[in-house]
Amino acid sequence: xxxxxxxxxxxxxxxxxxxxxxxxxxxxxxxxxxxxxxxxxxxxxxxxxxxxxxxxxxxxxxxxxxxxxxxxxxxxxxxxxxxxxxxxxxxxxxxxxxxxxxxxxxxxxxxxxxxxxxxxxxxxxxxxxxxxxxxxxxxxxxxxxxxxxxxxxxxxxxxxxxxxxxxxxxxxxxxxxxxxxxxxxxxxxxxxxxxxxxxxxxxxxxxxxxxxxxxxxxxxxxxxxxxxxxxxxxxxxxxxxxxxxxxxxxxxxxxxxxxxxxxxxxxxxxxxxxxxxxxxxxxxxxxxxxxxxxxxxxxxxxxxxxxxxxxxxxxxxxxxxxxxxxxxxxxxxxxxxxxxxxxxxx
Ligand SMILES: C[S@@+](CC[C@H](N)C(=O)[O-])C[C@H]1O[C@@H](n2cnc3c(N)ncnc32)[C@H](O)[C@@H]1O
Numbered sequence: 615x616x617x618x619x620x621x622x623x624x625x626x627x628x629x630x631x632x633x634x635x636x637x638x639x640x641x642x643x644x645x646x647x648x649x650x651x652x653x654x655x656x657x658x659x660x661x662x663x664x665x666x667x668x669x670x671x672x673x674x675x676x677x678x679x680x681x682x683x684x685x686x687x688x689x690x691x692x693x694x695x696x697x698x699x700x701x702x703x704x705x706x707x708x709x710x711x712x713x714x715x716x717x718x719x720x721x722x723x724x725x726x727x728x729x730x731x732x733x734x735x736x737x738x739x740x741x742x743x744x745x746x747x748x749x750x751x752x753x754x755x756x757x758x759x760x761x762x763x764x765x766x767x768x769x770x771x772x773x774x775x776x777x778x779x780x781x782x783x784x785x786x787x788x789x790x791x792x793x794x795x796x797x798x799x800x801x802x803x804x805x806x807x808x809x810x811x812x813x814x815x816x817x818x819x820x821x822x823x824x825x826x827x828x829x830x831x832x833x834x835x836x837x838x839x840x841x842x843x844x845x846x847x848x849x850x851x852x853x854x855x856x857x858x859x860x861x862x863x864x865x866x867x868x869x870x871x872x873x874x875x876x877x878x879x880x881x882x883x884x885x886x887x888x889x890x891x892x893x894x895x896x897x898x899x900x901x902x903x904x905x906x907x908x909x910x911x912x913x914x915x916x917x918x919x920x921x922x923x924x925x926x927x928x929x930x931x932x933x934x935x936x937x938x939x940x941x942x943x944x945x946x947x948x949x950x951x952x953x954x955x956x957x958x959x960x
Contacts, residue, residue, distance in 0.1 A: 646686045648726035650693070651719045655684065656703060656710035659693070663702035716780050724773020725914075729759065729766065733917040740917045748918040756918050761827055768831055775804040778864070781949045786810035788944045788953045789893055791860055793817050798858035800851050800882060801866040803828060805844065807895075808862070812840035820844040821856045851878050855885045864895035865951070868911070869921040872932060879936035883958055891941070894954040898943060899925045907950045929954060 650656065653673045658664060666684070670677035677699075684693050684701045692707045703711075709718050724730070729748065733740075736747035743750075752759050760767040789811055791797060798821045799808040805822045812820050820840075822829070826848035847856050852874070855861065861882045867875045882892055897908030912923040924932065926943065933940050937959045944953040 643686065643690060644726055646683045647692070647722050649683045650687060650707075651710055651722040651726075653680075653683075654712070654719075655680070655693070656707050656719070657712055659701060659703045659707070660711050660713070663696050663700050665700045667699070669701070718776050718780065720769070720772040721774075721776035724769055724776070727766070727769055727773075729756065729770075730914060730918060734914055737913065737917050746916070746918050746920060757825075761825065764827070764831065767827060771803055771828055771831055774865070775806050778803070778806045781946070781951060782807045782810040784946050784949050785864075785895055785951060785953065786814050788946050789814075789860075789862075790891075790955065791815040791818050792889075795819075795859035796821065796857070796887075797860045797862060798823055798856050798885065799862040799864070800855050800878075801863065805846075807864055808844060809840050811862070812843050818843065821858060822846045823849060823851070823856055825850065851881060853881070855881050857885050857887060859887050859890045861885060861890070861892045862895070863892060866896075867894060867921070867932070868896050868915060868923050869919050871920040871922075872935070874920070875932055876936045879933065879938060879956075883936060883938055886958065892938065892956040894929075894956055895951045896929075896954070897923050897950050898929065898945075898952045898954070899923050901925060911950075934959070 653675065655669060655673070658669055658672050664672075666677045666681040669675075669680045669684075673680065681699060685695065687693050687707070688695050688701070691704055692710075693701050694704050696702050708714060709716060710722070711717060712719055729752070732751055733746065733748040736751065739750065740747045746756070748756050748759075754762070760770050786807065791811060791814075794817045795815070796819050797808065797811055797815075799805065799811075800823050802808050802822045802824055808820045808822050812818055816839075820843060822844060824846075829846045829848050849855070851866075863878070863882065866878065870878065879892075886892070897906070897911065899908055899912070900906050908923045915921050915923065926940075930940050933956050938956045939959045941955040941957050944955075946952060
């Protein structure tokens, strides 16, 4: 008769199978997070708890739908059901507020937008063809898509800036910048990292380098001090990059295949003044089963771009192929990216 043992008599395999069934639902957490971000639920709870009825009125949604979204998120520590049908913010949910200095709302919207979501949904095709499913679904590459669609591009660039807002200060603190250096941020997007580097290094000057449409879409807000030492230069890093003493490459190499990375790295190497160095900011993949955000991001890369996340050994090979040498790796506490200092090979 079943049901007599400590495991109910059904054995570990039932439990293991139930575990897999539970894993299926991970994508619905992302879907609920998207709903919360899109409907600005965190902003509506900023001044105190509200009922789902009040939130429904503020968002133009059904109260029951709001309840279902928040109830799921509350199981992950995002929002909390204070009493039946009445929710409050939690510290993680507060990071979804648009007023938070480290607001991640735009990052949530960017990572769950159709370009990413639909591509990830067709991961099997990417695995079979070894090409990003994005290209098949949208008929062009991701960066071509953003070049043609200003609204999608703004969403992507705002999302990247939101990601960076969380990591810029700790990452900039780990950067080695010599006195009076010209720092070139290659593919620097909205310029948040470069501004942080200039804030910390008052004698440095900065060049924000990115595609013309990205720079036109949003320049760093003018502020006295750091922004006065920053100028923007439009161009293509596959062709060449402006000359400087330190070249920053943040979340660039993981977008591209090895051959393209070598091309970008060679252009950066050629742009270095004597004694200069590159600072590469990317995740360094942990070997083995260790959980790591970059392992999920790597799967997204597989479906949207030709790039991938890399292990330390893969980075070393890549740099060697571009006549560069990895000098050091600094892991930034609690951040998904590390700082790789790279110098021209002798
Ligand atoms: C993943 S984002 C990283 C942005 C920024 N470094 C950050 O960490 O927030 C990649 C950046 O590379 C830029 N990019 C893509 N292709 C480029 C090219 N051919 N030349 C210059 N920049 C390019 C994109 O516009 C985008 O800003």
